[in-house]
Amino acid sequence: MVSRRNGRLILVLGDQLTMDAGALARADAERDTVVMAEVADETGYVPHHPQKIVLVLSAMRKFAAALREKGWQVAYTRLDDTDNTGSITGELIRRAEETGARSVIATQPGEWRLREALDGLPLPVTVLPDDRFLCPPAVFRDWAKGRKVMRMEHFYRLMRRRTGYLMEGEDPVGGKWNYDHDNRKPAQDDLLREKPMQHEPDDVVAEVMDLVSRRFADHFGAVGGFNFATTRRGALAVLRHFVKYHLADFGPYQDAMLTRDPFLHHALIAPYLNLGLLTPAEVCDAVQEAFLAGDIPVNSAEGFIRQIIGWREFVRGIYDHHGPGYAQQNALGHGRRLPGFYWGAETKMACVAAVVDQTRAHAYAHHIQRLMVTGNFALLAGVDPGLVHEWYLSVYADAYEWVEAPNTLGMSQFAEGGVLGSKPYVSSGAYIDRMSDYCRGCAYDVKAKTGEGACPFNLLYWHFLDRHRDRFQGNARMAQMYRTWDRMSGERRATVLAEAASWLKRLDSGAVV
Ligand code: FAD
Numbered sequence: 001m002v003s004r005r006n007g008r009l010i011l012v013l014g015d016q017l018t019m020d021a022g023a024l025a026r027a028d029a030e031r032d033t034v035v036m037a038e039v040a041d042e043t044g045y046v047p048h049h050p051q052k053i054v055l056v057l058s059a060m061r062k063f064a065a066a067l068r069e070k071g072w073q074v075a076y077t078r079l080d081d082t083d084n085t086g087s088i089t090g091e092l093i094r095r096a097e098e099t100g101a102r103s104v105i106a107t108q109p110g111e112w113r114l115r116e117a118l119d120g121l122p123l124p125v126t127v128l129p130d131d132r133f134l135c136p137p138a139v140f141r142d143w144a145k146g147r148k149v150m151r152m153e154h155f156y157r158l159m160r161r162r163t164g165y166l167m168e169g170e171d172p173v174g175g176k177w178n179y180d181h182d183n184r185k186p187a188q189d190d191l192l193r194e195k196p197m198q199h200e201p202d203d204v205v206a207e208v209m210d211l212v213s214r215r216f217a218d219h220f221g222a223v224g225g226f227n228f229a230t231t232r233r234g235a236l237a238v239l240r241h242f243v244k245y246h247l248a249d250f251g252p253y254q255d256a257m258l259t260r261d262p263f264l265h266h267a268l269i270a271p272y273l274n275l276g277l278l279t280p281a282e283v284c285d286a287v288q289e290a291f292l293a294g295d296i297p298v299n300s301a302e303g304f305i306r307q308i309i310g311w312r313e314f315v316r317g318i319y320d321h322h323g324p325g326y327a328q329q330n331a332l333g334h335g336r337r338l339p340g341f342y343w344g345a346e347t348k349m350a351c352v353a354a355v356v357d358q359t360r361a362h363a364y365a366h367h368i369q370r371l372m373v374t375g376n377f378a379l380l381a382g383v384d385p386g387l388v389h390e391w392y393l394s395v396y397a398d399a400y401e402w403v404e405a406p407n408t409l410g411m412s413q414f415a416e417g418g419v420l421g422s423k424p425y426v427s428s429g430a431y432i433d434r435m436s437d438y439c440r441g442c443a444y445d446v447k448a449k450t451g452e453g454a455c456p457f458n459l460l461y462w463h464f465l466d467r468h469r470d471r472f473q474g475n476a477r478m479a480q481m482y483r484t485w486d487r488m489s490g491e492r493r494a495t496v497l498a499e500a501a502s503w504l505k506r507l508d509s510g511a512v513v
């Protein structure tokens with residue numbers, strides 16, 4: 001390592017792999033040293049899916065090589081290096097001693113945990129905003145000021161106006177802000193659906209796969225079947241594939257679920273956006289361009305752009321705005337332990353089994369599977385949201401706390417008490433039956449509300465509403481549900497609650513349910 005006494009250390013974290021953003025954009029290749037480090041603290045804060053670790057480490061190694069090709073001095077630490085200190089701050093201190101650099105420039109880390117660690121570093125650190133996001137922190141702060149509840153739909157309109165995506169002057173294209181009314185079609189088997197791109201492991205990926213399968217053999221999931229792009233070029237190819245083959249049908253089928261097709265018309269780009277291999281702006285540009293060329297219906301283009309400039313930017317703002325400790329919230333006081341079937345133990349619920357199986361195989365499930373199957377079940381059953389959070393943060397290739405925690409604790413588990421969503425996302429089995437083919441192959445009967453073989457989602461739905469009556473019965477959006485519950489005879493309500501309680505008891509006993 002060349003000594004660079006007048007230079008600075010430029011920290012590039014595993015999810016900051018963007019050439020011309022943040023700290024890298026302001027650094028000087030002639031005198032600064034880029035620090036990248038594979039460290040046990042990052043590979044171990046949750047039991048990440050092995051494919052996620054392979055993805056992050058392979059992408060980091062290739063990004064470091066690309067930086068060196070451009071003339072940067074990169075101090076890169078591999079996980080197995082004998083002098084690896086095991087933490088990002090430890091590696092910065094070691095590299096400062098080695099190079100003589102006396103200060104650090106960093107792009108703000110996504111997670112509060114690392115932001116706080118950098119604050120405690122015994123070196124001067126300049127933390128620059130992460131300018132890959134489309135909404136600057138000050139704009140979100142202004143928008144959020146004084147709001148007790150924050151609704152994505154309101155924020156989204158601000159973002160449409162700021163970015164100009166799908167706008168005609170001051171008005172949204174086609175006259176409506178949201179075309180979801182035209183979406184939400186159930187899935188149909190479609191043998192002609194284009195399959196996801198294949199990414200054959202090259203030498204770098206193969207080496208990391210070997211490392212990860214040795215070191216993380218006890219984690220949920222296997223490295224085999226790894227099928228992610230690990231470079232910017234590969235990520236751009238995935239984006240182009242999506243726009244060409246799937247974007248047109250994205251809107252109508254985004255809520256649909258099929259046992260044998262985990263991907264349907266989804267984009268599969270979240271891992272790349274979150275690593276920095278793609279930027280949100282270029283993704284939206286590609287979608288808008290296809291729309292303007294006349295290839296894409298407005299409901300698909302709008303629905304997709306909303307996910308990026310709406311939901312993705314919104315959850316980032318919420319996470320930042322809340323401050324540290326977001327993941328410790330538990331407004332509903334739920335405390336059940338996470339059932340073993342989330343980690344692959346047997347369950348008779350075909351929907352849960354299908355989502356967990358594909359999660360293990362691909363480190364992927366789409367939004368409605370996360371929200372309305374595994375998330376819905378955990379909420380209905382009253383699982384400790386901290387454990388649910390840890391599961392989502394572990395098992396998905398796109399999972400980073402800033403995006404995962406608001407989705408899990410805020411949207412899915414109602415653990416922050418309704419700041420992000422006006423009502424909990426709970427449903428009985430009927431919703432899953434309408435949107436998927438899961439119920440056809442299930443040991444339970446989705447039509448049965450009580451009795452032998454009744455779908456657990458049906459029982460637990462009423463159990464949830466009943467046990468949280470004080471909190472939710474005044475919520476206008478839930479009034480209809482309580483009216484339906486109250487119209488049932490006292491005897492029927494007692495049967496539902498007793499059967500739900502006994503089902504939960506079997507769950508807690510470890511029986512296969
Ligand atoms: P598509 O369905 O094709 O959507 C396109 C893009 O929109 C995604 O790539 C993503 O960047 C963005 N997007 C869509 N919905 C959201 C959302 N709610 N929040 C933020 N961005 C969104 N997304 C993550 O990126 N990381 C996570 O850790 C994560 N955890 C989640 C946990 C739960 C409980 C839930 C309900 C959702 C979570 N999401 C998370 C949001 C969403 O499920 C994923 O972004 C999406 O499934 C990724 O697959 P895709 O790229 O095929 O997305």
Ligand code: DLZ
Nearest residue numbers: 013014015037038039042043056110111
């Ligand atoms: C997710 C992850 C993993 C598995 N490993 C590393 C690593 O070894 N080194 C690194 O710099 N980053 C890694 N990451 C991404 C970080 O966890 C991520 O930067 C923080 O969660 C902040 O968002």
Ligand code: SF4
Nearest residue numbers: 351429439442446455
């Ligand atoms: Fe899931 Fe109930 Fe349908 Fe079975 S019957 S797949 S448990 S919703």
